[in-house]
Amino acid sequence: MKKLTTLFFCAGTFLGFGAYAQTKSDSTKNLTDSIKTVTVTATRTEKDVMDVGRSVTVISGDDLKQPGCNTVADLLSRQEGIYVVGTGQTPGGVQTMFLRGADNSHSLIMIDGVPLTDASTEHGEIYLSEISLADVDRIEIIRGSHSTLYGSSAIGGVINIITNTNYTPGLHGNISVTGGEFGPDTKLFEGNAFLNYTFKNGIYAEGGYHRLDDKAQSAAVDTLKNPLPYQVNPQNDFDKGDVFSRVGFKNQNLNVYFEYRNTIQTFGLPIGAFEPANNYTGSLVRDYYNLFAKYNITPHLHIQYTGSYSPLERKYMEDTTVTDTYGDKDYQYEYYSSKTITNDVQLEYDYKTSQFIAGGGSIYEMMDSYTDYAYDGFPTISDLDSLKPHQTIYDAFIQADLNGATFAKGLKNLSLLLGARFSSNSTFGNNVSYEINPSYKLNENSLLYFSFSTGFNAPSLYQLYGPDDIAGDPISLANTTLTPETSNSVEFGIKHRIDKVYLTLSYFSTIVNNYIDYVYLWNKNKPIDSLGYADFMGDTYLNIGQETTQGIELSVSSQLDKKLFVSANFSILSSSITYSNSTIDTTHTHGNYVQIFEGGNFLTQNSGNIKYTALLRRPGAMANITLTYKPIKQVSLSAMVRYAGQRTDAQYNENLGPYGADVPTTLSDYTLLDASAGYDVTKHFAITLRGENLFNTTYYEILGYTTRGRSFYLNLRYAF
Numbered sequence: 001m002k003k004l005t006t007l008f009f010c011a012g013t014f015l016g017f018g019a020y021a022q023t024k025s026d027s028t029k030n031l032t033d034s035i036k037t038v039t040v041t042a043t044r045t046e047k048d049v050m051d052v053g054r055s056v057t058v059i060s061g062d063d064l065k066q067p068g069c070n071t072v073a074d075l076l077s078r079q080e081g082i083y084v085v086g087t088g089q090t091p092g093g094v095q096t097m098f099l100r101g102a103d104n105s106h107s108l109i110m111i112d113g114v115p116l117t118d119a120s121t122e123h124g125e126i127y128l129s130e131i132s133l134a135d136v137d138r139i140e141i142i143r144g145s146h147s148t149l150y151g152s153s154a155i156g157g158v159i160n161i162i163t164n165t166n167y168t169p170g171l172h173g174n175i176s177v178t179g180g181e182f183g184p185d186t187k188l189f190e191g192n193a194f195l196n197y198t199f200k201n202g203i204y205a206e207g208g209y210h211r212l213d214d215k216a217q218s219a220a221v222d223t224l225k226n227p228l229p230y231q232v233n234p235q236n237d238f239d240k241g242d243v244f245s246r247v248g249f250k251n252q253n254l255n256v257y258f259e260y261r262n263t264i265q266t267f268g269l270p271i272g273a274f275e276p277a278n279n280y281t282g283s284l285v286r287d288y289y290n291l292f293a294k295y296n297i298t299p300h301l302h303i304q305y306t307g308s309y310s311p312l313e314r315k316y317m318e319d320t321t322v323t324d325t326y327g328d329k330d331y332q333y334e335y336y337s338s339k340t341i342t343n344d345v346q347l348e349y350d351y352k353t354s355q356f357i358a359g360g361g362s363i364y365e366m367m368d369s370y371t372d373y374a375y376d377g378f379p380t381i382s383d384l385d386s387l388k389p390h391q392t393i394y395d396a397f398i399q400a401d402l403n404g405a406t407f408a409k410g411l412k413n414l415s416l417l418l419g420a421r422f423s424s425n426s427t428f429g430n431n432v433s434y435e436i437n438p439s440y441k442l443n444e445n446s447l448l449y450f451s452f453s454t455g456f457n458a459p460s461l462y463q464l465y466g467p468d469d470i471a472g473d474p475i476s477l478a479n480t481t482l483t484p485e486t487s488n489s490v491e492f493g494i495k496h497r498i499d500k501v502y503l504t505l506s507y508f509s510t511i512v513n514n515y516i517d518y519v520y521l522w523n524k525n526k527p528i529d530s531l532g533y534a535d536f537m538g539d540t541y542l543n544i545g546q547e548t549t550q551g552i553e554l555s556v557s558s559q560l561d562k563k564l565f566v567s568a569n570f571s572i573l574s575s576s577i578t579y580s581n582s583t584i585d586t587t588h589t590h591g592n593y594v595q596i597f598e599g600g601n602f603l604t605q606n607s608g609n610i611k612y613t614a615l616l617r618r619p620g621a622m623a624n625i626t627l628t629y630k631p632i633k634q635v636s637l638s639a640m641v642r643y644a645g646q647r648t649d650a651q652y653n654e655n656l657g658p659y660g661a662d663v664p665t666t667l668s669d670y671t672l673l674d675a676s677a678g679y680d681v682t683k684h685f686a687i688t689l690r691g692e693n694l695f696n697t698t699y700y701e702i703l704g705y706t707t708r709g710r711s712f713y714l715n716l717r718y719a720f
Contacts, residue, residue, distance in 0.1 A: 037049050037058040037060060038058075039052060039056055039058055039140050039142075040113075040140070040160075040162075041110075041113075041140040041142050041158060041160040042054055042056050042140070042142050043149075043355070043399070043401055043417065044149055044346065044348070044357055044399070045348060045350075045355045045357065045401065047401075049495075050445075050447060050495060050497055051415070051439075051447070053415065053417060053437045053438070053439030053447070053449030053450070053451060053493075054142060054143065054144055054437065054449065054451060054491065054493075055081075055142075055143040055144060055491065055493055055504060055506045055508075055553065056140070056141065056142055056143070057079055057080070057140070057141040057143075057555070058138055058139070058140050058141075059075060059079075059138060059139040059140075059141070060138050061136075061137050061138055061164075064133060064136055064137075064138070064139075069133070070091070070178065070188075070190060070212075070713070071087075071091075071095075071128070071129070071131075071132070071133070072128055072131045072132070072133060072139075072161065073086065073087045073095040073097070073128040073129065074087055075133070075139065076097060076128070076139075076141070076159065077642075078624050078626075078640070078642065079141055079569065079624075080553045080554070080555045080569035080570065080571050080622075080624075081099060081100045081143055081157075081551070081553045081571045081573075081622075082097065082098070082099050082141070083097075083098045083617075083618060083619055083622060083644065084096065084097045084098075084128065085097075085098070085617045085701050085702060086128075086129075086701060086702075087701070088672075088693075088699070088701055088707040088708055089701060089702070089705055089706065089707050089708070090214075090238070090705075090706065090708070091129075091182075091188060091212065091214045091238050094127050094129070095127055095128035095129050096125075096127075096128075096617070097109075097128060097159075098156075098617065098618050099141075099143065099156040099157040099159075100143055100144070100156050100157060100508060100510070100549060100551065100553075100573070101156070101510075101549035101551065101573045101575045101615065101618050102155055102156025102157070102510065102512075102549060103123070103156070103512075103547070104123065104125050105123035105124060105125045105153060105457060105460070106153060106155040106156045106457055106485075106487075106512070107153065107154070107155070107156040107157050107158070107159065108146075108150055108152075108153045108154040108157075108158045108159070109125075109126060109128075109131075109158075109159045109161070110150075110158065110159065110160045110161065111131075111160075111161045111162075111163070111288075111290075112160075112161075112162055112163055112259075112290060112292065112306075113160060113162075113306055113344075114290055114306060114308045114342055114344075115150070115151075115153070115340075115342060115363065116130075116131075116288075116310070117153075117338075117340055117365070118312055118314075118338055119338035119339070119340060119365040119366065119367040119460065119461045119462075120312070120314065120336035120337060120338040120367040120368070120369060120461070120462065121336075121460070121462060122460065122462050122463070122466075123460050123462075123463075124153070124365075124458075124460035124461065124462070125153075129240075129265070130263055130265070130284070130286065131161065132192075132210045132212070132240070132242050134192045134194065134208055134209075134210035134242060134244065135163050135164055135194055135206075135208055135244055136161055136162070136163055136164075137162050137163055137164040137165070137166070138162050139159065139160070139161050139162070140158075140159075140160045140162065141157065141158075141159055142157055142158045142159075142160070143156075143157040143491075143506075143508070143553075144156075144157055144451065144453065144489055144491050144508060144510075145157075145433075145435075145453040145454065145455035145487055145489040145510065146158045146435075146453070146455070147421060147433040147453070147454065147455035147456055147487075148397060148399065148419040148420060148421045148433050148434060148435040148453060148454075148455075149397065149399065149419065149421070151363070151393065151395050151421065151423055151433075151456075152363075152393060152423070152456060152457055152458040152484070153457050153458075154455060155455040155456075155457055155485075155487045155489070155510065155512065156510070163244075163246075163259075164196075164206075165246075165248070165250065165255070165257065167196050167198040167204060167206075168198065169198050169199060169200045170197070170198060171195075171196070171197050171720070172195070172196040172197075172198070172720065173193075173194055173195040173196065173719070173720055174192070174193075174194050174717065174718065174719035174720070175191075175192065175193050175194075175717070175718050175719075176190075176191065176192040176193075176715065176716070176717040176718075177189075177190070177191050177192075177715070177716050177717075178190040178191070178713055178714065178715045178716075179713070179714055180690075180711060180712050180713030180714060181711065181712060182214075182692075182708040182709065182711035183706075183708055183709040183710075183711070184709075185215070186214065186215055187214060187215045188212075188213070188214040188215075188713070189211075189212070189213045189214070190210075190211065190212045190213075191209075191210070191211045192208065192209070192210050192211075193208055193209050194206070194207075194208035195207060195208065201251075202249050202250045202251040203247075203248075203249050204246075204247070204248055204249070204250070205245075205246070205247045205248075206245065206246050206247075207243075207244065207245035207246070208243075208244050208245075209241070209242065209243055209244075210240075210241070210242040210244075211240070211241050211242075212238070212239070212240040212241075213237075213238070213239050213240075214237060214238050214239075215237055237267065237268050238265070238266075238267045238268075239265065239266045239267070240263070240264070240265045241263070241264050241265075242261065242262070242263050243260075243261065243262045244259065244260070244261045244262075245259065245260050245261075246258065246259040246260075252296070253295060253296040254293075254294070254295050254296070255292070255293070255294045256292065256293040256294070257291075257292050258289075258290070258291050258292075259288075259289070259290045259292075260287070260288070260289055260290075261286075261287070261288040261290075262285075262286070262287050262288070263284070263285070263286045263288075264283075264284070264285050265282075265283060265284040265285075266281065266282070266283045267281065267282050267283070268280065268281055268282075280316070280317070280318045280332070281316070281317055282314070282315060282316045282317070283313075283314070283315050284312070284313070284314050284315075285312065285313045286310060286311070286312040286313075287310065287311050287312075288308065288309075288310045289308060289309045289310070290306070290307070290308045291305075291306070291307045291308070292304075292305070292306050293305045299350075300349060300350040300351065301347075301348070301349050301350075302347070302348040302349075302350075303345070303346070303347050303348075304345070304346045304347075304348070305343075305344070305345050305346075306342070306343075306344045307341075307342065307343045307344070308340070308341070308342045309339075309340075309341050310339070310340045310341075311337070311338070311339045312337065312338050312339075313335070313336070313337045314334075314335070314336045314337070315333075315334065315335050315336075316332065316333070316334040317332070317333050317334075318331055318332040318333070318373075331372075331373060332372075332373040333370075333371070333372045333373065334369070334370075334371045334372075334373075335369065335370040335371070336367070336368070336369045337367065337368045337369070338365065338366065338367045338368075338461075339364075339365070339366045339367075340363065340364065340365050340366075341362075341363070341364040342361065342362070342363050342364075343361045343362050344359065344360075344361035345359050345360060345361060346358075346359035347359060351406065352403075352405070352406040353403040353405040353406045353412070354400070354401060354402045354403050354406040355400075355401040356398075356399070356400050356401070357397075357398070357399045357401075358396075358397070358398045358399075359396070359397055360394070360395055360396040360397065361394075361395055362392060362393065362394045362395070363392070363393045363395075364390065364391075364392045365390060365391055365392075365461055366388060366389065366390035366461075367384070367388075367389050367390070367461045367462065367465075368384055368388060368389075369383075369384045369466070369467055370383045370384070371383075371467060383467075384465065384466075384467055387465060389461045389464065389465030389466075390461070391425060391426050391427045391458070391461060391464070392425070392426045393423055393424070393425050393426075393458065394423070394424045395421055395422070395423050395424075396421070396422050397419065397420065397421040397422075398419065398420055398421075399417065399418070399419035399420075400416075400417070400418045400419070401415070401417045402415065402416045402417070402418070403415045413440055413441040413442075414438070414439075414440055414441075415438070415439045415440075415441075416436075416437070416438045416439075417435065417436075417437035417438075417439075417451075418434075418435070418436060418437075419434065419435040419437075420432065420433065420434040420435075421433045421434070423456070425458055425484070427458075427459070427464060427480070428458070428459070428482070428483055428484055431456045431484055431486070432454075433453070433454045433455055433456060434453070434454055435451065435452070435453040435454070436451065436452050436453075437449065437450070437451040437452075437453070438450055445496060445497045445498040446494070446495070446496045446497075447494065447495045447496075448493075448494050449491075449492070449493050449494075449495075450490075450491070450492050450493075451489075451490070451491045452488075452489070452490055453488075453489050454486065454487060454488055454489070455486070455487040455489065456484045456485065456486045456487070457484060457485040457486075457487075457512075458484050459479075459482040459483070459484065459516060459541075462478075463478065463479065463482055463516060463541040464478055464479065464480050464482060465478045465480065466478050474537045474538055474590075475521050475537050475538035475540055475588070475589065475590065475592070476538065476540065477538065477539055477540050477541070478540075478541075479540050479541050479542065479585075479588050481585055481587065481588050482516060482541060482542075482543060483514055483543055484514065485512050485513065485514050485515055485516055485543075486512070486513050486514055487510055487511060487512045487513070488510070488511050488513075489508065489509070489510040489511075490508065490509045490510075491506060491507065491508045491509075492506065492507045492508075493505060493506035493507070494506075500558055500559035500560075501556070501557070501558045502555075502556070502557045502558075503554075503555070503556045504553075504554070504555045505552075505553070505554050505555075506552070506553050507550075507551070507552050508549075508550060508551060508553075509548075509549070509550040510548070510549050510550070511546065511547070511548050512546065512547040512548075513546055514543040514583070515543065515544065515545035515546055515547045515577065516541050516542070516543055516544070517541065517542065517544050517545055517579075517596065517597075517598070518539065518540075518541055518597050518598075519539065519540060519541070519542055519544065519594050519595060519596055519597060519603075520536070520538075520539050520594075520595040520597060520657065520659060520661070521536075521537040521538050521539070521540060521589055521592045521593065521594060521595075522535050522536065522537060522592055522593040522595060522602075522657075522658075523535035523536075523537060523592060523593070524590075524591050524592040524593055528593060528602055528604075531593075531657065531658050532658050533658050533659070535658065536658065536659060537590075537592045539597075540588065540589075542584060542585060542588070542589070542594070543583060543585065544579055544580070544583055544584060544594070544596075544603070545577050545578060545579045545580070545583075546577065546578045546580070547575070547576075547577045547615070548575065548576050548577070548578075549573065549574070549575045549615070550573075550574050550575075551571060551572050551573040551574060552571070552572045553569070553570070553571045553572075554569065554570045554571075555567075555568070555569040555570075556568050556569070563629060563630050563631060564627070564628070564629055564630075565627070565628040565629075565630075566625070566626065566627050566628070567625075567626045567628075568623070568624065568625040568626070569623070569624050570621075570622070570623045571621065571622045571623075572620065572621050573618060573619065573620055573621070573622075574613075574620070575613070575614060575615040575618055576611055576612060576613045576614070576615070577611070577612050577615060578609050578610070578611045578612075579596055579601075579603055579609065579610045579611075579612075580603075580609050581594075581603050581604060581605055581607065581608075581609075584603070595657050595661065596610065596661075597661050597662060598612070598616070598650060598661070598662050598664075599612060599661065599662065599663065599664065600653065600656030600657055600660075600661030600662070600663060602657075612664070614647075614648040614664075615648070616647075616648055616649060616650055616664075617647055617648070617649060617701070617702070618647060618648075619644045619645040619646065619647050619669070620645045620646060620647075621643070621644075621645035621669075622643060622644055622645065623641070623642075623643040624640065624641070624642050624643070625640065625641045626638060626639070626640040627639050627640075633680075634679060634680040634681075635677075635678070635679055635680075636676075636677070636678040636679075637675075637676075637677050637678075638675065638676045638677075638678075639673070639674070639675045640673070640674040640675070641671065641672070641673055641674075642671070642672045642673075642674065643669070643670070643671045643672075644669060644670055645669045646666055646667065646668065646669050647666070647667045648664045648665070648666060648667070649664075649665050649666075649667050649700075649702060649703045650662035650663070650664065650665065650703070651663055651664075651665040651703055665703060667700055667701075667703070668699070670697055670699035671697070672692070672693045672695075672697055672699075673693070673694045673695055674690070674691060674692045674693070674694065675690070675691050675694060676688060676689065676690040676691070677689050677690075684718055684719055684720050685716075685717070685718050686716075686717045686718075687714070687715070687716055687717075688714070688715040688717075689712070689713070689714055689715075690712070690713045690714075690715070691710070691711065691712050691713075692708070692710075692711040692712075692713075693708060693709060693710050693711060694710060695710075696709050696710040
């Protein structure tokens with residue numbers, strides 16, 4: 001905490017001096033116009049972020065052209081309120097995002113407004129390593145609950161990755177190559193190629209290819225007995241290829257396109273934390289088809305349709321020739337597949353200074369899985385092929401974004417956004433979400449806002465219908481009686497923009513009820529202290545808790561003079577989860593003992609409520625500070641400090657109950673220094689050298705998994 005206080009003090013002094021210098025200087029160009037940015041995700045209509053009564057960040061195309069990050073996860077982890085576990089680990093590893101402390105399944109990730117999910121994962125979420133930055137025009141981050149506009153999962157916020165569609169007539173393209181290393185005996189190569197041709201009549205066609213290959217350090221490290229920063233043999237390599245293409249037509253009244261994307265990944269894996277790889281490999285293949293059409297019926301009335309189809313397959317396989325210490329042959333094969341179909345229709349009407357939208361749609365999800373594994377010579381097979389779990393959510397929503405000037409000139413500084421969504425799920429029934437969001441402009445450059453919103457998160461197909469971990473358990477892992485997690489969120493904030501300073505400050509609080517968690521069940525007919533392996537009744541998912549997160553976020557960007565720029569963001573988070581015996585569905589547990597896997601506590605009538613503070617892998621404090629110096633127009637020099645406070649991780653303890661359980665373990669805070677230097681050789685050709693973790697700091701995001709050490713990357717980019 002002392003490190004964080006020092007960072008706050010230094011940054012505050014630095015930024016304060018910069019703001020003072022700006023008010024005294026008239027020679028520097030006013031940056032108000034350059035700071036103005038339009039978002040479409042926050043309200044589903046185009047709107048200046050300064051007029052949006054929510055916490056919004058837009059990462060522009062100009063920012064993305066600067067190769068300061070290799071991945072979407074790298075980029076997101078540098079924004080306020082976002083912590084991505086796995087960003088600092090071996091490329092291609094599992095990358096889990098926590099937005100405002102919300103669970104990874106409580107934040108929605110979209111491409112061009114289409115939710116990107118994987119119905120075969122435990123929580124239905126995707127892994128960020130799937131997504132590349134190729135062909136991305138901008139990324140919009142909307143913090144806080146947005147279930148009113150986007151339905152399930154949008155409790156913590158929404159990330160919308162928007163691809164390029166705006167090109168002038170003619171031929172356009174770019175080629176980018178990155179090479180580097182991120183530790184002993186490691187190598188990374190990344191390449192992008194993109195080509196677009198736009199005709200004068202508005203027809204266009206484009207396509208591209210992205211490739212990422214790395215020879216990596218082992219993903220596993222023994223953080224308990226021998227905490228070495230690297231175990232270089234065997235390697236956990238990662239290969240990824242993306243193909244993307246689009247054909248479309250765009251003029252003043254019509255915008256229509258069809259796009260196809262394909263992602264193929266192969267990767268090596270450790271068997272688990274603290275264990276080396278054993279010829280254990282995995283692969284992922286996703287196809288993505290998207291159709292978009294928007295027509296301006298009149299200058300004030302617009303209709304829009306978006307539809308998508310996305311099948312996915314994941315496989316994991318361990319070498320079947322390996323035997324354990326007893327001579328038994330161990331092997332493992334896992335196959336998962338999912339399909340997602342979305343349809344969304346929206347009607348927008350602009351009336352004077354207000355906007356009204358109404359729409360509806362559906363999301364269909366289906367999963368399948370097959371697992372075949374053996375440990376200590378005992379085989380286990382699980383197959384969902386005959387069941388083919390699926391669910392459909394139908395939605396209808398309406399929103400009124402009212403500005404006071406629509407009714408009276410004297411009310412122009414007052415705005416009120418009202419919205420509601422009705423959702424009908426084929427599994428659990430109906431849900432209603434709503435939002436109330438007033439805001440007031442103190443002047444042209446200052447906005448005060450407040451929002452109250454509700455949200456929900458549907459149980460995943462894996463939780464509802466997934467395979468059993470252990471064959472023959474009396475109680476199934478899947479629980480078809482699960483109900484949606486529901487949330488209430490409050491946010492207060494202020495935005496200030498003048499000349500060369502843009503500042504946002506917000507406070508938020510979110511309570512998630514009916515929280516779904518993983519538990520063990522034990523024989524109710526024996527005392528807890530005498531339970532043994534034979535008393536195990538199964539593992540399952542239950543609506544069992546209440547999750548609470550609250551925090552403060554501050555973001556500042558400023559131009560200190562003509563050549564010096566600074567941006568900084570700070571986040572403080574408090575989180576907890578409370579488990580209650582009164583919420584247990586005894587029809588599913590049959591009254592058996594419930595043991596919470598995280599922490600190992602038994603939840604009984606005599607135990608009362610059990611509360612855990614500091615949710616897993618979510619820092620209590622975070623800070624990012626970037627200083628950029630441009631001595632001449634063609635040269636850009638940057639330095640960035642990244643700080644993550646203490647976090648709680650889980651460490652398995654075999655002594656907690658007959659099967660053991662996870663116990664909380666504190667991970668130390670860490671501070672990383674990055675730097676980059678860019679040079680525009682010509683109008684079309686640029687070179688960038690980037691270094692990360694320059695002090696070679698040893699730190700851990702997850703117990704048992706390595707992080708990248710001192711890293712260097714060279715990027716060459718040619719665009720026309």
